[in-house]
Amino acid sequence: MSEIKFAVLGQYFHCPTKGDFEYAQQALIQVNNQGTIVSVTTETDADFQAQVSTLSSNNQLIELSSTQYLMPGMVDLHVHAPQFQQAGKGLDLPLYDWLQDYTFPLEAKFADMDFTKQIYPSLVKSLLANGTTSAVYFATIHKDSSVELARECLKQGQRGFVGKVNMDEASQCPPFYIEHSTTEALKETEQFVQEVIALEGNEQQLVSPVLTPRFVPSCTSEMLQGLGELAQKYQCHVQTHCSEIPMPRTNPLLRKRLGARL
Structure with a gap:
């Protein structure tokens, strides 16, 4: 986790390709020291909760409220x-x-x-x-x-x-x-x-x-x-x-x- 600068946990909207749409009620977006997103995981991923716990204990986790969400700029x-x-x-x-x-x-x-x-x-x-x-x-x-x-x-x-x-x-x-x-x-x-x-x-x-x-x-x-x-x-x-x-x-x-x- 040393290369991770911070991570954001919350609702997630994304359109990876034209015509496709993704939504996750809980997604974990991890960002490195260069400002690059290095991973996006959701509750369906096996190590999701473990990653959330580790990032939280390292004070690297930003948790969004139920009225907030992430989407591409x-x-x-x-x-x-x-x-x-x-x-x-x-x-x-x-x-x-x-x-x-x-x-x-x-x-x-x-x-x-x-x-x-x-x-x-x-x-x-x-x-x-x-x-x-x-x-x-x-x-x-x-x-x-x-x-x-x-x-x-x-x-x-x-x-x-x-x-x-x-x-x-x-x-x-x-x-x-x-x-x-x-x-x-x-x-x-x-x-x-x-x-x-x-x-x-x-x-x-x-x-x-x-x-x-x-x-x-x-x-x-x-x-x-x-x-x-x-x-x-x-x-x-x-x-x-x-x-x-x-x-x-x-x-x-x-x-x-x-x-x-x-």
Whole structure:
């Protein structure tokens, strides 16, 4: 039992594969020092009671009440972290106008680290409180605030895949919210990847960097090429909007960008 950090005893719900459902009124979930579940046993297992007794005597057992239960955490595959503050607001405009009038001005505020530190802790706390234990995030174009989001996920124990957004196509980005230069943006993106990987306490890679071209029209071909090279170098995940409607599909710039490849 030396490798076990703690165990939880209580009701257990699980869907191990699509279409399957498991329930146990009493299940024992054991977790090791690396935070990995090493075993799940139920009352039907021969050594169940012996394990419960041993863990209890070692003060390693957490017992749930009859109104509590365990289930796998939910995973949100697409969270715009800086938009948390405007959730449910500004719904009167189509996407392109909504971005220009509401969202880009809000995201630009995350250049301010004091503002960042007011928003991101509440975001992560809110998601965890509602059962989202893993999230894939779009942050903003700002390296430091994007790293801060990863740091906050780590601090609160949420598995996070965090992306510093990249957008450098001047015709599709407002002047107040655009990379200063493609070269500098790629340099900062590489620094972001390195800093997230090296976060103190992130030895188990609870949080990971994600390369994030916002969407094809907002990035030059040079940006996409550079991000592709970083993806190969660091074997990072890549995320973007593959089916977005920021402008008509007949727009020649969009058609040109769609031909670019990471």
